[in-house]
Amino acid sequence: MAGVEVDTELERLYEDFGRHGLLPLWTQREDLMPVTPRPAAAAHRWRWRDLYPLAQRAGALVPVGRGGERRAIALANPGLAGLPHATPTLWAAVQYLGARETAPAHRHSQNAFRFVLEGEGVWTVVDGDPVAMRRGDLLLTPAWAFHGHHNTTDEPMAWLDGLDIPLVGYLDANFFEFGEERLSGLSTPDRSRAERLWGHPGLVPVGVAGSAISSPLSAYRWEHTDAALAAQLELADEGHPGAAGPGHAAIRFANPVNGDDVLPTIRTEMHRLRPGAVRSARREVSSSVWQVFDGSGAFVLDGVRSEVDRGDLVAVPSWGETEIRANDRLDLFRFSDAPVIERLRLNQSAEIVR
Amino acid sequence: MAGVEVDTELERLYEDFGRHGLLPLWTQREDLMPVTPRPAAAAHRWRWRDLYPLAQRAGALVPVGRGGERRAIALANPGLAGLPHATPTLWAAVQYLGARETAPAHRHSQNAFRFVLEGEGVWTVVDGDPVAMRRGDLLLTPAWAFHGHHNTTDEPMAWLDGLDIPLVGYLDANFFEFGEERLSGLSTPDRSRAERLWGHPGLVPVGVAGSAISSPLSAYRWEHTDAALAAQLELADEGHPGAAGPGHAAIRFANPVNGDDVLPTIRTEMHRLRPGAVRSARREVSSSVWQVFDGSGAFVLDGVRSEVDRGDLVAVPSWGETEIRANDRLDLFRFSDAPVIERLRLNQSAEIVR
Amino acid sequence: MAGVEVDTELERLYEDFGRHGLLPLWTQREDLMPVTPRPAAAAHRWRWRDLYPLAQRAGALVPVGRGGERRAIALANPGLAGLPHATPTLWAAVQYLGARETAPAHRHSQNAFRFVLEGEGVWTVVDGDPVAMRRGDLLLTPAWAFHGHHNTTDEPMAWLDGLDIPLVGYLDANFFEFGEERLSGLSTPDRSRAERLWGHPGLVPVGVAGSAISSPLSAYRWEHTDAALAAQLELADEGHPGAAGPGHAAIRFANPVNGDDVLPTIRTEMHRLRPGAVRSARREVSSSVWQVFDGSGAFVLDGVRSEVDRGDLVAVPSWGETEIRANDRLDLFRFSDAPVIERLRLNQSAEIVR
Amino acid sequence: MAGVEVDTELERLYEDFGRHGLLPLWTQREDLMPVTPRPAAAAHRWRWRDLYPLAQRAGALVPVGRGGERRAIALANPGLAGLPHATPTLWAAVQYLGARETAPAHRHSQNAFRFVLEGEGVWTVVDGDPVAMRRGDLLLTPAWAFHGHHNTTDEPMAWLDGLDIPLVGYLDANFFEFGEERLSGLSTPDRSRAERLWGHPGLVPVGVAGSAISSPLSAYRWEHTDAALAAQLELADEGHPGAAGPGHAAIRFANPVNGDDVLPTIRTEMHRLRPGAVRSARREVSSSVWQVFDGSGAFVLDGVRSEVDRGDLVAVPSWGETEIRANDRLDLFRFSDAPVIERLRLNQSAEIVR
Secondary structure (H helix, E strand, O other): OOHHHHHHHHHHHHHHHHHOOEEEOOOOHHHHOOOOOOOOOOOEEEOHHHHHHHHHHHHHHOOOOOOOOOOEEEEOOOOOOOOOOOOOOOEEEEEEEOOOOEEEEEEEOOOEEEEOOOOEEEEEEEOOEEEEEEOOOEEEEOOOOOEEEEEOOOOOEEEEEEEOHHHHHHOOOOOEEEOOOOOOOOOOOOOOHHHHHHOOOOEEEOOOOOOOOOOOOOEEOHHHHHHHHHHHHHHHHOOOOOOOEOOEEEEEEEOOOOOOEOOOOOEEEEEEEOOOOEEEEEOOOOOEEEEEEEOOEEEEEOOEEEEEOOOOEEEEOOOOOEEEEEOOOEEEEEEEOHHHHHHOOOOHHHHHHO | OOHHHHHHHHHHHHHHHHHOOEEEOOOOHHHHOOOOOOOOOOOEEEOHHHHHHHHHHHHHHOOOOOOOOOOEEEEOOOOOOOOOOOOOOOEEEEEEEOOOOEEEEEEEOOOEEEEOOOOEEEEEEEOOEEEEEEOOOEEEEOOOOOEEEEEOOOOOEEEEEEEOHHHHHHOOOOOEEEOOOOOOOOOOOOOOHHHHHHOOOOEEEOOOOOOOOOOOOOEEOHHHHHHHHHHHHHHHHOOOOOOOEOOEEEEEEEOOOOOOEOOOOOEEEEEEEOOOOEEEEEOOOOOEEEEEEEOOEEEEEOOEEEEEOOOOEEEEOOOOOEEEEEOOOEEEEEEEOHHHHHHOOOOHHHHHHO | OOHHHHHHHHHHHHHHHHHOOEEEOOOOHHHHOOOOOOOOOOOEEEOHHHHHHHHHHHHHHOOOOOOOOOOEEEEOOOOOOOOOOOOOOOEEEEEEEOOOOEEEEEEEOOOEEEEOOOOEEEEEEEOOEEEEEEOOOEEEEOOOOOEEEEEOOOOOEEEEEEEOHHHHHHOOOOOEEEOOOOOOOOOOOOOOHHHHHHOOOOEEEOOOOOOOOOOOOOEEOHHHHHHHHHHHHHHHHOOOOOOOEOOEEEEEEEOOOOOOEOOOOOEEEEEEEOOOOEEEEEOOOOOEEEEEEEOOEEEEEOOEEEEEOOOOEEEEOOOOOEEEEEOOOEEEEEEEOHHHHHHOOOOHHHHHHO | OOHHHHHHHHHHHHHHHHHOOEEEOOOOHHHHOOOOOOOOOOOEEEOHHHHHHHHHHHHHHOOOOOOOOOOEEEEOOOOOOOOOOOOOOOEEEEEEEOOOOEEEEEEEOOOEEEEOOOOEEEEEEEOOEEEEEEOOOEEEEOOOOOEEEEEOOOOOEEEEEEEOHHHHHHOOOOOEEEOOOOOOOOOOOOOOHHHHHHOOOOEEEOOOOOOOOOOOOOEEOHHHHHHHHHHHHHHHHOOOOOOOEOOEEEEEEEOOOOOOEOOOOOEEEEEEEOOOOEEEEEOOOOOEEEEEEEOOEEEEEOOEEEEEOOOOEEEEOOOOOEEEEEOOOEEEEEEEOHHHHHHOOOOHHHHHHO
């Protein structure tokens, strides 16, 4: 056939593909199967100094209650076209609860945690167990656990919510159920029942089975996290192994039942960099959100430097090159979809590529 | 504040959210967290009688070679806006290789299989091991295995390709590498080396370690699949357990190393329904693609009946209600993202909801 | 104190220890904790030409029936002081069933297998499923499965029984129950129901769950074992990996559900050495019993050579140095307590010592 | 044949069996395969008031040093014929270290722990990491870790040693190596490096991998154990689950890496019974040794009551019926071979029998 005829034939073929719900591989192979990841999501930083005042304004204007359920303001990755997704898999939001307010109980198949940047006086009630929320604490509400929050003070409180909403939506595995309108379990104990049962290092109760799916220890307190990070750096000073890198300590929050991540789809970690320390540039197959818990420094993301201060949030797409530099002592909370990648064994090729 | 002022304030707040890369939860909570899954993907049927002639026309018009790599025509789910995705996680395509043609070698982090509806005479060469492709066979090319295909006959051959391209793309875990232009391993043995090592029931070689990530048995032959299905129905006739349901036999293709699915992200199964048998309506948290291998019948998808014949393909989104009815003996190949859902423990809430 | 006084004091102390049920470590530390294993069990060979006539004589003199249960003659390791133990953990016996005889049903917590050196015509009925026994077959009766045997022919038949009787006795985990006096399930199918469900390479039934504890595939047929061994040697001839060593093929019998050993406490393997081939001297933390299935050769056990012929049995204690030499083609069945050592992680130190 | 002839023939047969290293099953089937376990080991109690003075006398008479290695006095179960075994699998001893004494370093494939009834001032140095020993602490020296002890005070100290010496000997998996004569790592820190890295509840270090075989947390401190037990009883008082039974709290010491037992062959637990509480009679497939840490009460073993006081030790064979009664608050340390039984799946039949 002559070239023109072929072109016409080809056009007709492509039209017929379209008419029958088909698309050829050969015209888009490179987009579908690039040599290395080409995330649509962008590396991005959100400033706490922008976020927090907006949360305060929402506190004044938007009631919290049944339907909307939570006064939570989500990070919308600029690469993800108007979706409230910090990365393709992760949802991150600032939740703001005003003085004496209550967020009603519900449960869902999405896994959730809270990480507290500042404040105290809110209890989250997880399947009837009241869990105090205080600066530096990580609190869990695993899939299908009922949970609501109530503020017992005359001050508002704000914290970071992390969920796997985008992932669970993508996989069409959403389930949701409303709980009681008025929370029961309004007592305000210092420690939750979960901590009293599961919060002893290396000790597991004989009389109750903990979940192997998500951690039964619903609160990880700052006091322990801080001590663990401090110990690693002290050990390094004494010449012993333990630190994650030079001037860099890091812990992973784990399920005491089996050592797995606290949630099946979300890894949570805390990092500490000494003043002047650098976590050297690296790429990972996994997307993350970081929050500055304390101190200041900079993220160098694919070569672009962003200064960060207390409360600032940074989204890092998969395979994004990330270097972290501490000015003064820099404490960073991080959550990521690393368990997803690992459970699906999608980190194997990257290991070979390196 | 008066209502109007509040509205203005609120508008301004939402604008400011947008300016700072934020989105509120409360206006879209129900969309983000519906009571049960609301897949964008549609239940859909593609007719082989439409597909195959289009593949033939592509065979005449489109060369196969480096760059486009494969003459593969993908099912584009009508709910997924122009993407070549059969379901949110699964890619399914008809691949067509003309007489004496060769598809060049490459490898990628995406997991792939081929399932052969008809024909023979093509060998797929997987990491140097030539694997014959024949009607009813399931052939694997796990992540990061080099593979190319060559047609040794004067007849074209077409088959079903299944991959996790959408999932791996969503998770930004794509890696790709070109292999040799001209295939080595052009011998045409009846059985691959993989089968000679791993294809003996319940026997594993002592001298080589098989992969626990994906099956080292790269070919599952129709002869065995057929025998396994026949045996289940015979056992049922004799009053013994074994069948998947009344008049319904089913096997899952498994890794002989550990019994897991053959690929970490894709489950593959073969089903046989007796003439007149019905697989009763059910919902699953997991999306699937079915292909009619033999016989005819109907899929009733969320209450809508679609007749199916040999070669027809049906995509079923997660939580789509699916009933299957056999006219004559109906053999069905199925692949799904069930291992993804199970490994991420996202089937737990559904178990409770039921 | 003076030396004599000390000695007297010490004698009195040791007497007092004895009176209170105590024993000092320091006088026996080296025996309790030797530098490398010092098995009481001996490396030993039993000749089939001795064993079989004795089994025949027992067939004439000793009835088989309730109470004694089985006409089984056990290998008594000369190092184990009159106990019917082939090694500290393993029981091995020749079982002899006369023409038309039946061994009544029972079940027990001990795990058992049969390996058939010669003959056919006996069916073992495992939880109601009749399993034909033929030369070269491995048949399983896992813990707590009811089983009896019946000889449908006018010829006697003898085979090897392997159990974990010594181990289960040592751990005081014995449970035993008599079954029906007259076997039900007296049909004599060529293939058991277990094989029809589970005996297809890499295919698992969707409708029934197999046990992860012991293999649901109760028969491993010689035809498959032979083919797997032959294929390994052919692959080696063609320059491909697969063989266990030069001129040496080996397979492990595995649970198709998860790839584990067929029984939780016993590993079973078949080895083939080419004429003149040598399996070089090695030590393992694990005790074994080998039986010559075909051919002739020699075991060199801690430097002492024992010739072996068809049917001969060899017990090898843990850490015994073992070399195997084939005269003509030598096929060897082996069973061992390797899963015990591995599950208890007692092979770790040895790995470091090597 | 006539009866007499048969008897003669049979005698001759049995003689010939003996000559060829064989033993018939039918004469000893019931002993080999009893209906339920018939342990040779006896239920037995040792009094601390007997043990401790003997240990003191040994301290005066027997030096500690290379060769004998440890001044440890083992419990010899009266049913086990002069062997220094508390149960068939477990070794239990009182180790006594005089003022300023040092027990030299060594390592072995046997797994060991120490449990401290009273005193302090000894450090055990585990692979160079000094671990303080104090009342109520559980200290680990897993297989193949170098360890020695040194007493930094002018007072002697005694504690319970628990090892799997009988099991490892039975399985012929013994390996042993002398270490340095003079301990290095003579510093006396309050907390070991292991605790500083691994002793934070639910937190695991990112920079070092812990062993999945045995716990990297080499010290479990009484402070935590006590708090965990107290919390369970408080929760019970408040009407919440958590306790092991009425008036009965119990924890299992676990590997923070994966939640497994701290040693692959030994389970360790601490139990607390309230004054007057009863742990009802039960049987388990597993042998145990209990030590009274505090309080007094009674063990009713197969119906026989033995009073117990602080320091007393009780050995319970597998399947021995055990009831425990508290007079005043009774704290009990227990170790057992439960992981052996579970890993070998020998508890399955018992589950069915019950």
